[in-house]
Amino acid sequence: MRTVSLMIQSSVAPARPSSAKDLFLAFSALALQGFGGVLAVAQRVLCEQRRWLTKEEFVEILAVGQVLPGPNVCNVALIVGDRFFGWRGALAALAGMMTVPLVIVLLVTAVYAQYAMHPAVAGALKGMGAVAAGLIVGTGFKLAGALRVNPMGLPACAAVGVCAFAAVALLRWPLLWVLVALGCVSCFYAWKRLRPGASPAPETR
Amino acid sequence: MTPAPVDWLALFAHFLLLSLLSIGGAITVLPDMHRVLVGQMGLISDQQFNAAIAIAQASPGPNVLFVAVMGYQAAGLVGSAVMLTAIMLPSTTLALLVARWARGRREWRAVQAFKAGMAPIVIALLLAAGWILSVGTPGWRHLLLTATATLLIWRTRVHVLVLIAAGAVLGAMGWI
Numbered sequence: 001m002r003t004v005s006l007m008i009q010s011s012v013a014p015a016r017p018s019s020a021k022d023l024f025l026a027f028s029a030l031a032l033q034g035f036g037g038v039l040a041v042a043q044r045v046l047c048e049q050r051r052w053l054t055k056e057e058f059v060e061i062l063a064v065g066q067v068l069p070g071p072n073v074c075n076v077a078l079i080v081g082d083r084f085f086g087w088r089g090a091l092a093a094l095a096g097m098m099t100v101p102l103v104i105v106l107l108v109t110a111v112y113a114q115y116a117m118h119p120a121v122a123g124a125l126k127g128m129g130a131v132a133a134g135l136i137v138g139t140g141f142k143l144a145g146a147l148r149v150n151p152m153g154l155p156a157c158a159a160v161g162v163c164a165f166a167a168v169a170l171l172r173w174p175l176l177w178v179l180v181a182l183g184c185v186s187c188f189y190a191w192k193r194l195r196p197g198a199s200p201a202p203e204t205r
Numbered sequence: 206m207t208p209a210p211v212d213w214l215a216l217f218a219h220f221l222l223l224s225l226l227s228i229g230g231a232i233t234v235l236p237d238m239h240r241v242l243v244g245q246m247g248l249i250s251d252q253q254f255n256a257a258i259a260i261a262q263a264s265p266g267p268n269v270l271f272v273a274v275m276g277y278q279a280a281g282l283v284g285s286a287v288m289l290t291a292i293m294l295p296s297t298t299l300a301l302l303v304a305r306w307a308r309g310r311r312e313w314r315a316v317q318a319f320k321a322g323m324a325p326i327v328i329a330l331l332l333a334a335g336w337i338l339s340v341g342t343p344g345w346r347h348l349l350l351t352a353t354a355t356l357l358i359w360r361t362r363v364h365v366l367v368l369i370a371a372g373a374v375l376g377a378m379g380w381i
Contacts, residue, residue: 031265031267034267034365035264035366040358040365059327061304063323064304065300066330068228070227070230070299071230071296074267078297087301098267104265105264105270105273105274106277108264109260109274112260120378123376123377123380124372124373125376126342128262128372129262129347129372130376131350131368133339133351133354134353135358135365137336137351138356139359140329143327143328147328150324152322152325160329161326168333169336175228175229175330179326183323186325187319187321188322
């Protein structure tokens, strides 16, 4: 029997999807609510409404999804789907995430040209963009709560977080180098802090 | 406008490559897409390129769909299918393989260290994304709107769509 748990968790998510179809529908629904980015909605639906993942599990999956190439939310959908129903689940979650939004975005493209110059349309886009930025930041604050159970401890987490923010947001360094350099330092520190004995493997990433 | 089959193959191959380079999402390879689609091949114009991103951000769903919009602008539904497939196929395959590999080894100290070490970076990247989106626009009213949305999503259970709709209405009335 497959468990829903990863490690470093403080709790196990209490629920799981009933079928691949359930996954497809849930990811369709959350994708359709995600204007200007799906991550905020995904966190809400998966952790708070459906309760398929804990906050800690969501952060772990997001870490994998963010380090790997490809759209983060699509990687998250794949990994979540795979966890519950193998590759069928992965496909169902990804298809849910993409199918209906793809149809909508192509329809919007077809009619966009006529209205692009209209000031109300341009203004509405700006307003939605401002809210979308807030949704991302708010989700970040919410997920920061998961750091309380991080084996590195809060001060180290805060230091790493501040460095990452400064490098990417303020200095605008290339993401790849920030992930590699800071990621190595941070993971090495975490590796030192985790009790030895459980693992035969050297640091691989 | 429609490219020859050879060009399609080259474009497909190039997007397969970009897919593997798109760490942090398809947005990170945007400059190179611009170089190829607008500069080198002349498939779409600068305006079309910018509109594709705006449309994808204003529509529901993952932002990577801007690639489908560009494909559609270049060569209709076929172009859309070709480019979206190319940008998704390598990254999704890799994500599945790596996630499975890590799941099978979740007791390993190295895997645990990776997850613990990356968690604060992942969260900082979310804050950084919000920051970059906010400071790009001049004026203070949109910052107020962003800050309000931040507080509401963080501290309350108000529905995401309500916030988006409120932003759209305020913007359409010219408040921002």
